[in-house]
Amino acid sequence: MARIVKSGLIQLSLAKTEGEGTIDEIKEAMLQKHLPYIDQAGRQGVQILCFQEIFNTPYFCPGQDSKWYASAETVPGPTTELMQQYAQKYQMVIIVPVYEKDQAGVLYNTAAVIDADGTYLGKYRKNHIPQTGGFWEKYFFKPGNLGYPVFQTRYAKVGVYICYDRHFPDGARCLGLNGAEIVYNPSATTVGQSQYLWKLEQPAHAVANGYFMGCINRVGEEKPWNLGRFYGTSYFVNPLGEIFACASEDKDELLVAEFDLDLIEQIRGKWQFYRDRRPETYTEITQL
Numbered sequence: 001m002a003r004i005v006k007s008g009l010i011q012l013s014l015a016k017t018e019g020e021g022t023i024d025e026i027k028e029a030m031l032q033k034h035l036p037y038i039d040q041a042g043r044q045g046v047q048i049l050c051f052q053e054i055f056n057t058p059y060f061c062p063g064q065d066s067k068w069y070a071s072a073e074t075v076p077g078p079t080t081e082l083m084q085q086y087a088q089k090y091q092m093v094i095i096v097p098v099y100e101k102d103q104a105g106v107l108y109n110t111a112a113v114i115d116a117d118g119t120y121l122g123k124y125r126k127n128h129i130p131q132t133g134g135f136w137e138k139y140f141f142k143p144g145n146l147g148y149p150v151f152q153t154r155y156a157k158v159g160v161y162i163c164y165d166r167h168f169p170d171g172a173r174c175l176g177l178n179g180a181e182i183v184y185n186p187s188a189t190t191v192g193q194s195q196y197l198w199k200l201e202q203p204a205h206a207v208a209n210g211y212f213m214g215c216i217n218r219v220g221e222e223k224p225w226n227l228g229r230f231y232g233t234s235y236f237v238n239p240l241g242e243i244f245a246c247a248s249e250d251k252d253e254l255l256v257a258e259f260d261l262d263l264i265e266q267i268r269g270k271w272q273f274y275r276d277r278r279p280e281t282y283t284e285i286t287q288l
């Protein structure tokens with residue numbers, strides 16, 4: 001019997017930005033903008049839903065303004081708890097990427113995973129933190145310390161990789177070794193070289209590791225930072241590396257797709273990458 005999953009990705013532009021309200025007002029406006037799309041996903045029978053990176057704030061990392069520390073919240077916390085209600089209402093797994101405050105001065109780029117009955121399953125903290133032109137993330141986030149967890153949800157085994165993580169095949173392999181069937185990559189990335197890599201790296205991860213991926217990017221331009229245009233193009237890719245559903249470059253959108261998890265078994269039975277890997281020959285990878 002086929003294991004069909006219906007999944008959704010939400011890509012949105014900012015509702016409010018710096019100078020248009022307090023940090024709390026900006027966060028609330030972005031949350032409110034998401035709610036109709038969550039309802040739409042629920043009405044369409046989406047079983048697993050994922051938002052974009054730090055979904056309820058601007059991507060403030062082009063600047064280095066400590067006032068944005070105040071946008072961090074506990075996980076679990078108020079946003080997670082609200083999404084637990086929506087998960088339970090629609091019997092829908094929800095992946096919720098937020099700016100996490102673990103304690104004073106200890107902040108992470110995090111995604112909470114909520115099961116279809118509203119149970120908080122745990123979180124992933126972004127492991128690879130960039131520090132390059134326009135992406136000054138080390139000013140805001142500590143590197144993750146939770147490894148590469150995979151969450152057994154009602155519908156599938158789910159892993160999370162966040163934005164810059166996607167440039168590192170090592171963690172993508174760890175997610176596969178830990179049993180992931182679907183890996184979600186919430187992102188915030190702009191036009192340039194990144195746009196070419198966007199449709200190159202993640203299909204490669206899907207092929208090399210024999211799993212599905214859901215890749216999410218925001219849309220629009222965000223003032224006053226003017227990093228460039230976030231180009232959307234959220235998509236789903238299968239273990240053959242085929243992008244089988246893709247959103248627009250510039251529109252607020254819920255992308256919904258159905259796929260058969262049994263394809264994983266079929267592909268791994270043909271391409272035996274897990275059998276043929278040689279970890280004993282890769283010792284250089286773990287040398288500092």
